[in-house]
Amino acid sequence: MKWTRTVIGYPYIGDNREWKRCLEAFWKGDVTEDAFLQQLKGIRLGRLKRQMDLGLDYLSIGDFTMYDRMLDTAFMFGMIPSRYAGERSGSDLSVYYAMARGTKGAVACEMTKWFNTNYHYIVPEYEGQELSVTKNLLLQWFKEARDELGLVTKPTMIGPYTFIKLTKGYENREELAAELIPLYRQVMAELSEEGADWIQFEEPALVLTLSEKEVEFVKSVYEQLTIEKPACKIMLQTYFEGLSAYEELVNLPVEGVGLDFVSGYQQNITSMKQYGFPAEKVLAVGIIDGRNIWRADLAEKAGLLQSLLDLSKAADVWVQPSSSLQHVPISTTFEQKMSADIKGLLAFADEKITEINQLVLSFNEPGLPLDGNGRTSQKASSKLAISPEDFKRPAPFSIRQDIQARKLSLPVFPTTTIGSFPQSKEVKETRKAWRNKEITDDAYAAFIERETERWIRIQDDLGLDVLVHGEFERTDMVEYFGEKLVGFALSEKAWVVSYGSRCVKPPIIHGDVSWIEPMTLKETAAAQALTEKPVKGMLTGPVTILNWSFVRDDISREEVAYQLGVALRKEIECLEQAGIAIIQVDEPALREGLPLRRADWEDYLSWAIRSFRLATSGVQDETQIHTHMCYCDFHDFVKPIEALDVDVISIETSRSHGEFIHSLQQTPYEKGIGLGVYDIHSPRIPSEAEMLEIMQDSLEVLEPRQFWVNPDCGLKTRKEEETIASLRHMVNAAKQLRSYIKMMQF
Numbered sequence: 001m002k003w004t005r006t007v008i009g010y011p012y013i014g015d016n017r018e019w020k021r022c023l024e025a026f027w028k029g030d031v032t033e034d035a036f037l038q039q040l041k042g043i044r045l046g047r048l049k050r051q052m053d054l055g056l057d058y059l060s061i062g063d064f065t066m067y068d069r070m071l072d073t074a075f076m077f078g079m080i081p082s083r084y085a086g087e088r089s090g091s092d093l094s095v096y097y098a099m100a101r102g103t104k105g106a107v108a109c110e111m112t113k114w115f116n117t118n119y120h121y122i123v124p125e126y127e128g129q130e131l132s133v134t135k136n137l138l139l140q141w142f143k144e145a146r147d148e149l150g151l152v153t154k155p156t157m158i159g160p161y162t163f164i165k166l167t168k169g170y171e172n173r174e175e176l177a178a179e180l181i182p183l184y185r186q187v188m189a190e191l192s193e194e195g196a197d198w199i200q201f202e203e204p205a206l207v208l209t210l211s212e213k214e215v216e217f218v219k220s221v222y223e224q225l226t227i228e229k230p231a232c233k234i235m236l237q238t239y240f241e242g243l244s245a246y247e248e249l250v251n252l253p254v255e256g257v258g259l260d261f262v263s264g265y266q267q268n269i270t271s272m273k274q275y276g277f278p279a280e281k282v283l284a285v286g287i288i289d290g291r292n293i294w295r296a297d298l299a300e301k302a303g304l305l306q307s308l309l310d311l312s313k314a315a316d317v318w319v320q321p322s323s324s325l326q327h328v329p330i331s332t333t334f335e336q337k338m339s340a341d342i343k344g345l346l347a348f349a350d351e352k353i354t355e356i357n358q359l360v361l362s363f364n365e366p367g368l369p370l371d372g373n374g375r376t377s378q379k380a381s382s383k384l385a386i387s388p389e390d391f392k393r394p395a396p397f398s399i400r401q402d403i404q405a406r407k408l409s410l411p412v413f414p415t416t417t418i419g420s421f422p423q424s425k426e427v428k429e430t431r432k433a434w435r436n437k438e439i440t441d442d443a444y445a446a447f448i449e450r451e452t453e454r455w456i457r458i459q460d461d462l463g464l465d466v467l468v469h470g471e472f473e474r475t476d477m478v479e480y481f482g483e484k485l486v487g488f489a490l491s492e493k494a495w496v497v498s499y500g501s502r503c504v505k506p507p508i509i510h511g512d513v514s515w516i517e518p519m520t521l522k523e524t525a526a527a528q529a530l531t532e533k534p535v536k537g538m539l540t541g542p543v544t545i546l547n548w549s550f551v552r553d554d555i556s557r558e559e560v561a562y563q564l565g566v567a568l569r570k571e572i573e574c575l576e577q578a579g580i581a582i583i584q585v586d587e588p589a590l591r592e593g594l595p596l597r598r599a600d601w602e603d604y605l606s607w608a609i610r611s612f613r614l615a616t617s618g619v620q621d622e623t624q625i626h627t628h629m630c631y632c633d634f635h636d637f638v639k640p641i642e643a644l645d646v647d648v649i650s651i652e653t654s655r656s657h658g659e660f661i662h663s664l665q666q667t668p669y670e671k672g673i674g675l676g677v678y679d680i681h682s683p684r685i686p687s688e689a690e691m692l693e694i695m696q697d698s699l700e701v702l703e704p705r706q707f708w709v710n711p712d713c714g715l716k717t718r719k720e721e722e723t724i725a726s727l728r729h730m731v732n733a734a735k736q737l738r739s740y741i742k743m744m745q746f
């Protein structure tokens with residue numbers, strides 16, 4: 001039996017988010033391109049050394065990026081949309097970052113979530129450009145690891161099927177495949193010439209529900225790819241679920257197949273029992289959870305590994321985490337303040353690699369004792385008392401709408417924002433000083449109050465109709481609630497990348513969740529006291545808190561979602577009693593949490609929607625409930641949105657406007673809706689005219705009385721000047737629209 005200890009990918013952000021700081025310093029112009037590239041090289045080599053020290057046999061390269069790995073693939077193949085032609089006069093990197101972040105002259109490429117994770121990738125656009133391998137970065141990184149560390153590494157890249165599936169703009173995928181396959185072959189040939197044995201093609205799209213036609217397409221892609229024997233061996237790597245069409249795809253002309261035996265456990269085991277595993281292939285077993293952070297029960301995992309060996313009869317096995325480790329933090333050793341009880345339950349990336357070592361060791365040295373997951377002391381969960389009425393608002397929307405209109409007296413096309421305002425350097429530094437006890441609680445609270453007041457004045461001056469307090473007291477919309485609710489543990493350094501250079505620190509739900517005291521009342525009431533206009537209360541919804549946390553796995557996610565629903569219901573009650581007339585409960589991750597398989601959607605949606613309604617249904621008819629969603633493609637999502645029974649939804653559409661308008665044509669929607677009129681991810685300031693155009697388009701499918709005007713998402717990542725200028729254009733565009741509608745009515 002041949003064992004190889006490996007990983008699909010390892011985090012690239014650095015122990016102290018050095019990677020993020022390098023990127024952001026380069027974008028600001030604080031370092032030269034040469035210095036920047038040197039810094040990145042240091043980070044790349046550092047992480048390889050760390051993995052060597054941890055004892056892996058086979059390390060990956062290509063799991064690193066300078067922004068996003070889908071963008072890297074598109075860029076490497078010269079798939080650069082024509083609107084970036086103006087950037088070509090600069091270096092390669094200026095085009096690369098223009099695609100990622102947009103420029104004054106060209107909007108950024110679309111960004112969307114990576115399967116069911118909280119990572120967001122750049123969507124490649126194919127406009128029929130001539131493609132070629134412009135720069136084989138994998139080759140550069142392969143040579144670097146060999147020359148600097150004496151390592152023969154495993155290059156990894158997004159495989160051709162997943163890349164094509166996630167690219168937009170092409171009419172004929174067979175034609176695109178025919179363009180791309182020779183380029184994939186060229187990459188392999190160049191790598192092999194330098195000594196690479198394997199290439200790992202990451203094909204998570206193979207776990208989605210595949211039609212027969214789709215399966216035929218996958219087969220034809222891999223047949224064409226290997227029609228002449230490729231220069232190196234191919235590991236077809238799947239993750240996030242079980243492999244679809246197992247019988248056919250496991251037999252593709254590749255030398256190895258990687259399967260997820262955590263999220264895809266049931267399906268992969270069932271398929272393997274039915275169809276076996278091809279004797280000549282390497283089996284890569286994803287056995288340690290790459291997505292969650294609990295220590296594995298290694299005795300149980302060893303049993304599973306043994307039964308997989310018996311089932312597959314594989315003689316050459318790679319033992320690895322179930323997905324790239326980019327979705328978990330780097331190491332628990334950086335957590336100095338966490339209680340030993342909690343820390344003892346956790347395994348981050350480095351600890352997971354150690355688990356892989358122990359597992360393989362136990363096969364090489366039978367009799368070696370293996371650790372359990374340490375969770376014997378967990379308490380059983382207490383039952384919630386919920387009745388069917390708790391999920392339903394007393395009156396239907398048609399009645400609430402009039403009551404709320406009378407109470408709020410808003411103009412047609414009310415303007416608002418999504419909640420957060422810029423988390424400036426000053427905000428972050430003051431919070432850091434407070435956390436480090438360099439300033440008192442009172443001084444910090446006074447600073448937050450001043451910042452809130454300043455932004456209430458700015459919003460009033462801009463003429464926005466519904467204001468927000470700005471979320472200055474929050475580091476993150478999920479972490480903040482984790483700090484306030486019972487049942488959560490917080491980390492100091494457990495960062496994971498969310499998109500580009502932006503990271504999040506997901507809280508850890510380890511026990512029963514409950515509400516103990518108001519979490520947002522002080523800030524919201526203080527803001528409301530400063531203005532006559534309504535200030536929206538601002539909460540994160542139960543499903544988003546669930547989906548963006550690391551969640552206990554000893555009870556169902558549904559049960560945890562209801563616990564969160566009940567806790568948030570109490571908060572909403574407090575806000576309502578304090579006279580807050582509009583309360584927004586953000587659910588950007590509701591769509592994101594959809595299982596990868598359509599067959600599992602109904603079950604998830606039914607409990608996810610129920611948990612949201614549990615949180616929001618306790619209010620009076622006159623209280624207007626809003627929700628907000630972003631980061632996803634919502635074109636097939638109107639019905640679930642309807643089922644939330646909110647009075648107003650604001651939704652990100654500026655990057656994919658046409659598609660959503662089309663869905664609204666297919667599935668009419670009658671409640672209040674704000675279609676985001678500009679993209680907040682880009683530093684670009686949109687003009688009044690372009691926002692007006694988006695609004696006018698929307699009015700083709702929406703009634704004026706439904707329509708709200710807002711940006712795509714919160715403005716925490718933007719600079720103050722950009723924010724004010726963009727919002728001024730937005731408010732003016734709404735005013736123009738009001739005059740236009742008035743004119744039409746005469």
Ligand SMILES: CN1c2c(nc(N)[nH]c2=O)NC[C@@H]1CNc1ccc(C(=O)N[C@@H](CCC(=O)N[C@@H](CCC(=O)N[C@@H](CCC(=O)O)C(=O)O)C(=O)O)C(=O)O)cc1
Pocket residue numbers: 020118423425428429431432474475476477478479498499501502503504505506548588631717
């Ligand atoms: C809406 N989104 C969210 C997702 N997931 C979440 N959990 N939360 C979300 O909001 N998923 C989808 C999207 C992703 N969007 C974003 C947007 C922005 C960020 C982001 O800005 N992240 C910050 C970190 C935010 C934070 O926690 N900040 C802390 C610590 C700040 C810090 O680094 N301080 C420095 C000192 C100050 C300085 O030098 O700037 C330090 O400690 O050294 C805080 O505000 O106190 C990021 O920087 O990446 C993420 C996801």
Ligand SMILES: N[C@@H](CCS)C(=O)O
Pocket residue numbers: 418419420477538586588628630713714715716
């Ligand atoms: N209220 C949050 C929503 C982000 S999805 C914000 O504005 O940042």
Ligand SMILES: [Zn+2]
Pocket residue numbers: 418588628629630631712713714
């Ligand atoms: Zn958002």
